[in-house]
Amino acid sequence: MGIVEARGLSKDYYRAKTRVPVLHGVDLNVSEGEFVALMGPSGSGKSTLLNLMAGLDEATSGTLSVAGADLGSMSERARTKWRTRNIGLIFQLYNLIPVLNAVRNVELPLLLTGLGRKERRQRAELALDIVGLGDRKDHYPNELSGGQEQRVAIARALVTDPRILLADEPTGDLDRATSEEILGILALLNDKHGKTIVMVTHDAAAARRAGRRLMLESGRVVLQESSA
Amino acid sequence: MKYLPLILANIVRRNRLRNSLTILVVALAILLISLLIGIQAAFTSASEVSDAARLVTRNKVSLVFPLPLSYGAKISALPGVQTVAGGNWFQGVYMRPENFFARFAVQAERFLAMYPEYRMSAAERDAFLRDRGACAIGKSTADRFGLKVGDQIQLKGDIYPGLWDFTIRAIYTVDQDAYDDTQMFFHWEYLSERIAQDAVGFFMVQVRDPEQAGDIAKTIDALFENATAQTRTETEKAFSLSFATMMGNVQLLLMVIGAAVFLAMSMVAINTTMMSAQERTSELGIQRALGFTAGTVGALVLVESETIALLGAALGFAMTLGLESGLKSALASFAPTFHVPLWAYAMGLLIAIGIGAVSGGVPAVRAARLRPVDALHAL
Structure with missing residues (x-):
């Protein structure tokens, strides 16, 4: 059984009362410990699929099980709590809180847990060490480069030790060299820490770092390929 | 947290x-x-700190018009009345018009007996009562102008023209913020002698039983109903409120x-x-x-x-x-x-x-x- 299982997953949006179908009966299976890249042109439904996996949005039809939870049967509140424990989210634009320094940004998701202050701080510092930013923990986002900000965002995503990391264009705003650094960190988290990673990307080079690539087009999975 | x-x-x-x-x-x-x-x-x-046992009797037409001093004795003779003290609003100017504080000429001994909330030492009280040219001022006014017991002050009269000299014999204090400790009191007799009038602006009337205050007020006004100067008597609270209403x-x-x-x-x-x-x-x-x-x-x-x-x-x-x-x-x-x-x-x-x-x-x-x-x- 996969850590992500989607069957006949569809999602429609409504724009001014007009139905806009985005996903059409997507079937998907991601095994625990896999690194999967979702590719496809803009509007193909990649980010929508990622949002559904994160429990940020609800499918119009079909079933979706992630980390053992049937997301379609859960309330928004239950999905939110489930997300804290099981999902780490990485965004294209990092989305750090500008008024918090690096370690406090990383600590943020831990506020939702029952951990004490000392343990929260230790875990946040450990996560920053993993992404190689232990020496920048007191820096504010505006004092960090784009790559460093993204590393802080990755540390924030993994600080709760989630089973799955969902990354939406994590290198989309970075130059090639910095992108390679970030992809290296994701590969490390997948290889050494056993994190399941689903990454949306436009970048074929980035996608090649994944073990499997899924191509979406007009809301359907049209191609799957695995690395040799 | x-x-x-x-x-x-x-x-x-x-x-x-x-x-x-x-x-x-x-x-x-x-x-x-x-x-x-x-x-x-x-x-x-x-009005909030007014004593329910105190009444104010004034001219029915207006506070501006005086009442004969002789009314005091007649009011005193009424059953239930304990003390009566006549007084006048003096106004005047101390150095400059902006140095305003309330100034009253009062029948001092009876007035002080009716107002225990104005506190002063026994020595100062006696000194004030003995000296007809003396005055008592509130502590706030004393502090405001740096005045102390023994100082001479001079008021320039406006309602009562001329220069008026006083010796400060007492400085009173109050124990509640709501009481006014800015006023000045001096002997009504000092005013009366100089202007040669036996008339007052108001009478403060203390009654023995506050519950009888309403009836006594009516009795006072009835007493002078047919006199030249008719009276209007009301509780001190109502009197104070009428000032507040004017403001x-x-x-x-x-x-x-x-x-x-x-x-x-x-x-x-x-x-x-x-x-x-x-x-x-x-x-x-x-x-x-x-x-x-x-x-x-x-x-x-x-x-x-x-x-x-x-x-x-x-x-x-x-x-x-x-x-x-x-x-x-x-x-x-x-x-x-x-x-x-x-x-x-x-x-x-x-x-x-x-x-x-x-x-x-x-x-x-x-x-x-x-x-x-x-x-x-x-x-």
């Missing part, structure tokens, strides 16, 4: 100038409302202007706080995506807003405390018993909480309703 660093970081590190100005505006609103309450309280304080228009004007300014300030504070939260919609969406529940995000916005409002209140209270004594002197001629009562601070606190609730409430509800996926799309 674990969210405190996030709340404080949002206040201290984000839009420092705007947050500081918002706190200042809330502080000024609290200061304004506290001072208005203080002035309002000063207008009505005399009513000023009060109303002050309150209306104050309320308008206060409302405008509150709206500014609410507007800026709401804008601050509105600008962070995407950030709040990220928090929702990270697992913060709708309730938690909404509560954080509300607590932040309340914190700003309460910081403003704290600053407002500090400003009020700092300015109160200075204003008491400045308003001595206008509202001599001015002080900011404790309940004004309680009201200021409630108002600050209200400003925080209104300014934080709307964005808090919006934040709570925010769908993280919509916020992420908006990025």
Whole structure:
């Protein structure tokens, strides 16, 4: 059984009362410990699929099980709590809180847990060490480069030790060299820490770092390929 | 408590100038409302501390017209009446017209017996009563002009023309803020001799049983119903309230202007706080995506807003405390018993909480309703 299982997953949006179908009966299976890249042109439904996996949005039809939870049967509140424990989210634009320094940004998701202050701080510092930013923990986002900000965002995503990391264009705003650094960190988290990673990307080079690539087009999975 | 660093970081590190100005505006609103309450309280304080056993008898036509001194003896003879003291409003000018404080000529011994709330040492009291050219002044006035017992002061008369010299023989104190300790009393006989009139502006009448005060007032007025100068007798409280009513228009004007300014300030504070939260919609969406529940995000916005409002209140209270004594002197001629009562601070606190609730409430509800996926799309 996969850590992500989607069957006949569809999602429609409504724009001014007009139905806009985005996903059409997507079937998907991601095994625990896999690194999967979702590719496809803009509007193909990649980010929508990622949002559904994160429990940020609800499918119009079909079933979706992630980390053992049937997301379609859960309330928004239950999905939110489930997300804290099981999902780490990485965004294209990092989305750090500008008024918090690096370690406090990383600590943020831990506020939702029952951990004490000392343990929260230790875990946040450990996560920053993993992404190689232990020496920048007191820096504010505006004092960090784009790559460093993204590393802080990755540390924030993994600080709760989630089973799955969902990354939406994590290198989309970075130059090639910095992108390679970030992809290296994701590969490390997948290889050494056993994190399941689903990454949306436009970048074929980035996608090649994944073990499997899924191509979406007009809301359907049209191609799957695995690395040799 | 674990969210405190996030709340404080949002206040201290984000839009420092705007947050500081918002706190200042809330502080000024609290200061304004506290001072208005203080002035309002000063207008009505005399009636609140009035003794129910004291009546005031004056000319029925107007306070301006005198009553014959002989009325005093007739009133004294009425059953239930304990003491009667006649007096006149003197007015006059001490050095400059702006140095205003109330000045009365009174039948001193009886008057002081009726007003135990004006406290002075026995020695000073005796000295005042023995010297016909003496006066007693309140401690606030003594402090205001640096006067002490033994000093000579001169008033320039206006209602009663001429220069009037007095020796300060007593300085009285009061034990409640609502009592007026700015007044000056001197011997009615001193006035009477000089102007050669046996007439008074009013009689203070102390009755033995406060419950009989109403009936005695009617009896007094009935006694002079057919006299040339008819009387109007009322309780001291009603008399004080009639003065407050005379000031009513000023009060109303002050309150209306104050309320308008206060409302405008509150709206500014609410507007800026709401804008601050509105600008962070995407950030709040990220928090929702990270697992913060709708309730938690909404509560954080509300607590932040309340914190700003309460910081403003704290600053407002500090400003009020700092300015109160200075204003008491400045308003001595206008509202001599001015002080900011404790309940004004309680009201200021409630108002600050209200400003925080209104300014934080709307964005808090919006934040709570925010769908993280919509916020992420908006990025």
